[in-house]
Amino acid sequence: MNSFEEDYQPLVSIITLNYNRPEVTAAFLESSKSLLYPHYEILVCDMASSENPANVFDLKAYPNTRLLLSEKNLGFAGGNNWGMHHAKGDFIFIVNNDTELTPGIIQLLLRPFSQNATIGVVCPKIKYFSDKRIIQYAGFRPMNPYTGRTSSIGDLEQDNGQYKVSGITYGAHGCAMMIKKEVIEKTGMFPEKFFLYYEEWDLSARIRKAGYKIWYQAEATIYHKESMTIGKDNPMKVYYHTRNRILYMRRNSNPFQLLIFSFFFTFISIPKAIFFYFKTHQMQQLRWFMKGVFYNLTHNSKSTI
Numbered sequence: 001m002n003s004f005e006e007d008y009q010p011l012v013s014i015i016t017l018n019y020n021r022p023e024v025t026a027a028f029l030e031s032s033k034s035l036l037y038p039h040y041e042i043l044v045c046d047m048a049s050s051e052n053p054a055n056v057f058d059l060k061a062y063p064n065t066r067l068l069l070s071e072k073n074l075g076f077a078g079g080n081n082w083g084m085h086h087a088k089g090d091f092i093f094i095v096n097n098d099t100e101l102t103p104g105i106i107q108l109l110l111r112p113f114s115q116n117a118t119i120g121v122v123c124p125k126i127k128y129f130s131d132k133r134i135i136q137y138a139g140f141r142p143m144n145p146y147t148g149r150t151s152s153i154g155d156l157e158q159d160n161g162q163y164k165v166s167g168i169t170y171g172a173h174g175c176a177m178m179i180k181k182e183v184i185e186k187t188g189m190f191p192e193k194f195f196l197y198y199e200e201w202d203l204s205a206r207i208r209k210a211g212y213k214i215w216y217q218a219e220a221t222i223y224h225k226e227s228m229t230i231g232k233d234n235p236m237k238v239y240y241h242t243r244n245r246i247l248y249m250r251r252n253s254n255p256f257q258l259l260i261f262s263f264f265f266t267f268i269s270i271p272k273a274i275f276f277y278f279k280t281h282q283m284q285q286l287r288w289f290m291k292g293v294f295y296n297l298t299h300n301s302k303s304t305i
Helices: 003-007 022-032 075-086 105-115 181-187 199-209 235-252 255-279 283-298
Strands: 012-018 040-047 065-070 091-095 119-128 135-137 167-169 176-180 213-224
Touching (some): 012 022, 012 075, 091 105, 119 199, 176 181, 181 199, 199 235, 235 283, 255 283
Parallel strands (some): 012 040, 012 091, 040 065, 119 213
Antiparallel strands (some): 091 176
């Protein structure tokens, strides 16, 4: 760290959500003890868990940490927004509780902000906790304007230094993203209508439209315990992925793009999903898939609910 970076120590608010996984959150807080950056606060935002997480871990063991108890589950979008309303920092680090922090991550994520005033969000390289050699995210490819799909650069690749160059990327990853408070003030927070999934893409679109850049910081690393909260095959995940994929396109596409997407989704995505769920005997997932589709036929894309 150079002398300028040693002097540049704004308060960073680390926001993480807990929902019925206090042992996972406790492991996250344990990893925070390794942080080298001195000027931070941690806000653990509990989303109406069945048990107060304070009964599982002792907050006194974790410096600068506050526990906020919500009376209802606000989802990823609403929960993080709620946390941001309580945050005191000039920078907000949104991070999943099912991650392991690395010692220098805060300094490394702050560095691009001090070097380029147009950078609004910085994301680290994300690797899988189960095999720390394997990459999950090294930036995002552009969202396809006709299918509503994108992919993470480097996903499932062994890290051999092939993504060691930092640079502009197309979307921030909700697992770990540091954002300037002034960006939030100009563009707004996560769209709470999404509740879960695609909300970071909707926010990323607004951030780019406001003239800010989204930055992949290759030197910073975090380890992610993928899908520990709701599970990979959970019907809730099927519902929100389906619902919010369509919702995102309705909110961020021009008329021609939306027309093409509508044809693609109707005649390719829906038949493909029906065939797959019938073949694999996942009828509950199929029902929630169709609920996600029908949601968009009955709800305004711009409303808050």
